[in-house]
Amino acid sequence: MDERILATADRLFSRQGIRAVGVDTIAAEAGISKRTLYNHYPAKEALVVAHLRRRYGALTHADDRLVDAPPAAQILGAFERLERAIADPAFRGCPFVNAVAELGVPGPGADHQTNALAIAFKEERRQWFRRRLERIGVADPDGLATQLALLVDGCVAVGLVRRDPAMARAAGAAARTLLIAAGVAVAPAGSCRSPRR
Amino acid sequence: MDERILATADRLFSRQGIRAVGVDTIAAEAGISKRTLYNHYPAKEALVVAHLRRRYGALTHADDRLVDAPPAAQILGAFERLERAIADPAFRGCPFVNAVAELGVPGPGADHQTNALAIAFKEERRQWFRRRLERIGVADPDGLATQLALLVDGCVAVGLVRRDPAMARAAGAAARTLLIAAGVAVAPAGSCRSPRR
DNA sequence: ATGAAACTACACCGACCTGTGTAATGGCTG
DNA sequence: CAGCCATTACACAGGTCGGTGTAGTTTCAT
Numbered sequence: 400m401d402e403r404i405l406a407t408a409d410r411l412f413s414r415q416g417i418r419a420v421g422v423d424t425i426a427a428e429a430g431i432s433k434r435t436l437y438n439h440y441p442a443k444e445a446l447v448v449a450h451l452r453r454r455y456g457a458l459t460h461a462d463d464r465l466v467d468a469p470p471a472a473q474i475l476g477a478f479e480r481l482e483r484a485i486a487d488p489a490f491r492g493c494p495f496v497n498a499v500a501e502l503g504v505p506g507p508g509a510d511h512q513t514n515a516l517a518i519a520f521k522e523e524r525r526q527w528f529r530r531r532l533e534r535i536g537v538a539d540p541d542g543l544a545t546q547l548a549l550l551v552d553g554c555v556a557v558g559l560v561r562r563d564p565a566m567a568r569a570a571g572a573a574a575r576t577l578l579i580a581a582g583v584a585v586a587p588a589g590s591c592r593s594p595r596r
Numbered sequence: 597m598d599e600r601i602l603a604t605a606d607r608l609f610s611r612q613g614i615r616a617v618g619v620d621t622i623a624a625e626a627g628i629s630k631r632t633l634y635n636h637y638p639a640k641e642a643l644v645v646a647h648l649r650r651r652y653g654a655l656t657h658a659d660d661r662l663v664d665a666p667p668a669a670q671i672l673g674a675f676e677r678l679e680r681a682i683a684d685p686a687f688r689g690c691p692f693v694n695a696v697a698e699l700g701v702p703g704p705g706a707d708h709q710t711n712a713l714a715i716a717f718k719e720e721r722r723q724w725f726r727r728r729l730e731r732i733g734v735a736d737p738d739g740l741a742t743q744l745a746l747l748v749d750g751c752v753a754v755g756l757v758r759r760d761p762a763m764a765r766a767a768g769a770a771a772r773t774l775l776i777a778a779g780v781a782v783a784p785a786g787s788c789r790s791p792r793r
Numbered sequence: 794a795t796g797a798a799a800c801t802a803c804a805c806c807g808a809c810c811t812g813t814g815t816a817a818t819g820g821c822t823g
Numbered sequence: 824c825a826g827c828c829a830t831t832a833c834a835c836a837g838g839t840c841g842g843t844g845t846a847g848t849t850t851c852a853t
Contacts, residue, residue, distance in 0.1 A: 431831090432833095434830075434831070434832085434833095435829075438830085
């Protein structure tokens, strides 16, 4: 039940924005009464936090399937997955950036949770890159991880306004260039998408 | 008068989000009556569009002061300016990305203007890079311009949630690496900030 | 001084917002 | 069957929203 509520909130918050969606709409779309919704979540804010936590979990481990591939391939694979994500019509940018932008500067003593969640998510992904770069053995894994994470965030941001797979491909190409410049041996471009032909 | 209204709207929309700010608040903060506000702008949506147009003009030509410097220095200078922008406490990310995220998917026959403005802005900045890369004579100015623009957008996005100058420096370092990989001769890191010492 | 234009204060509208209170209904387990 | 818990429908409170109508006041050029 909580799951159905959260899935509905996810969809509506992503599509229309957080403030644009009322609790009545969420309850109606979830097929439950408003009273039931408030029996599961004490306030709309709790629903927002739960929505962000859900995204956190889903997005954090989205690129862990290729865990057996070599680290460089995992990194480039993440950018290929990004290209597919942007092509999805349901793609609505980064929910954490959106939430921070929409909820505005935290007022007195409130809203710190959203920003903390956003920071944690960005750092989590940066570390995802860093771990793999360390396994490769590049000179500055931390700095390069930051650069790769910036490319992802840039691709996500611009992908929201201009849904163009060329943006994701450019991000992947830039990542490839940065890896090569760091001395990493990477497979030639496009080798993953059409392995041998 | 229009200018004062717009400046107020700019500040409030940026700090608190578009939907979070009511017209009463804008009028009060601008020191005018709500009626006067509606005599200058027919609806809140017009105010939002004007706000985005204003940002468009301000941000598009923000990096045109170094127009006499060599193109590569202009490009790297843009990333240094980005570092200062992020450090500004009033920095609130990309207003176009924020607006698109907050206003949600355009309903039937409405809101296309915001998205079009956002696309135009992103493209404008990409072309800004491209013109300079063409003057340098790199092999693929268009592709490299896209990559540099992605770095800027990534830095802006992550700079909103984690106000850290290290992010901007990483973006600048990545830009430098990409330029070098494209065969551009760039000054050593930090040469602009402390010219000769 | 006169008249037009701009501005102000203020009430008001209907719609929507988050959140609660309540009484009735359903299903499930003992 | 009895008791319990979740859920429902529905009304309601208190507030904010975008937007309008109106009557009176300021400003300013002629």
